[in-house]
Amino acid sequence: MSFDPTRLANLNSWMQAYVDTKKYPGCSVLLRHGGDEVHFHACGQRSIETGLPFTRDTIVRIYSMTKPITSVALMMLAERGLFHLDSPVSDFLPEFLNMQALIPNATRLDQTEPAPSPTLHQLLTHTSGLSYPFNPGLLPAEMDARDLIFKPDQGCLADQVRALADLPLAFRPGARWEYSVGIDVIGRVIEVVSGQTLDRLLAENVFAPLGMTETGFSVPTGAGDRFASLYTPLEGDAMALNSAKASNETLRLVDQPGGSPFEATTLFSGGGGLVGTIDDYARFADMLRNRGTGNGNRLLGPRTVDFMLRNHLPGDIASMGPQSFAEQPMEGMGFGIGGAVVLDPACARTPGSVGDFSWGGMASTFFWIDPVLDLTVVFFTQLAPSSSYPSRSQLKALVQAALIE
Structure with a gap:
């Protein structure tokens, strides 16, 4: 397999058009095949106000691209036999022991019924009944009123999780798919099980082994x-x-160096709190593509990675009645442990391989690995929300168009 250089160059002009039309301030893309770099390009600015360029070593907020990393950390603990994914989260966080869920078609927050504690698997796959403040519905509105979104300057993770547990679930665990702060709760589970803060555990067990020195x-x-x-x-x-x-x-x-909460973080959000460089994230993505190994170190067993990259839903996301924002299309897309899985590229309306694993962040960052074609692609920019433009499907189409079989 090879790439058409002329078609690869279309990536550059596409990115420049986003900058020229003032849709993105700046952006970068990194494409690897079999671990070897095929293409890198950066253009635009990381700070319009100072005129500084968007470069390869630019550090960005990856927001929800934190979720696959936290999910890997949990699976590393699972490989040690410390728990099973069907364990209720109340086994680790007793504040989730006596849960209530909103009844179907509830119009008030007090219209609830008893519900089981979500399992770790349901938290990982966004089927737990938790939500996000930016979703529609009663629970998101109350989360928004209480500012429950796990910002870097919102105290500590344990306190935020306890505040979350005071609210009812949006639905009974397993009833449907709704994008949520579930992996923030997983981050707190990791702290309880490991006895380490999430930042320290990730630094020692993920970032250092992979050489992710600036994440x-x-x-x-x-x-x-x-x-x-x-x-x-x-x-x-x-x-x-x-x-x-x-x-x-x-x-x-909306946020800049010198006054950003990401410069003095107190809350370690496993669902959206990391910052880093494009090369660092490519090291993580390559570890997944390599079935658990990176930088000469093994983080996970190959069968564990295969398990993570499978669809863990009964069908595609759309079949589970989602009413929420999502970082990916819902038709033709399943969900694994920490990211989306392509089930049918035609239904997803974007060229790709069955089994592509991907996720993005609220600032329009995006990555995917293609196990069939042995590809790793990472795209960085800094524009929120990520739903502003269809850049992700466009990027996948551009990369697919450059491939020569």
Whole structure:
């Protein structure tokens, strides 16, 4: 398998068009085949205000691309026989012991019925009954009112998880799929099981073995001005999707170095708290593509990775009645442990292989691995929300078009 250089160059012009039309401030893409670099390109700026370029060593907020990393950490503990994925989360976090779930078609938050504690598997696969403040519905609205979104400056993880457990579930665990803070709860489970804070466990067991020297919950010491600014095309809060209104500016500044909560993190969000570089994330993605090995170290057994990359839902996401925001299409897409799995590229309406594993972040970052074609692709930019433009499906189409069988 090889790539057409002319068609690969279309990636560059596509990215530049996003910058020229002021949709993205800057962006970068890294494409690897069999672990070897095939293409890298960066353009635009990491800070419009200072004119600094978006470069290979730019540090970005990866938001929900944290979820696959946290999921790997949990599976590393599972491989040690410390728990089973069908274990209820209340075995580790007693605040989830006596749960209530909203009854179907509830109109008030007190219209509930007793519900079982979600399992670790349900938390990992977004079938737990938890939600996000930016989803529609009663529970998300209450989460929004209480600001339960696991920001880096919101105290500590244990306190935020306890506050979350005070609310009812949006539905009985397993009843449907809804994008949620479930993997933030998994992060707290990891702390309880391991006896380490999540930041320390990831640093010692994932980042150091893979050589991810510039990834963490805070901007690394000595990073200087390499931390990118964050922009939005919306008015108000870039995460408030239920009240989203277009701004007069397509690139309105919402967070920048010097005053960012990611420079003094206190809450380690396993669902969305990491920052890092594109090469660091490619090392992690390559570890998955290599079935558990990276940088000469084995993090997971190959069969464990195969298990993670399978669809863990009864059908595609769409078949489970989702009412929420998601980082991926829902038709033709299943969900594994920490990311989406392509079941049918035609139904997903994007070229690719059956078994492609991927996920993205709220600032429009994205990655996927293609086990069939032995590909790893990582895309970085800093624009929230990620639903602003169809860049992910466009990127997949561009990469597929450049392949020569």
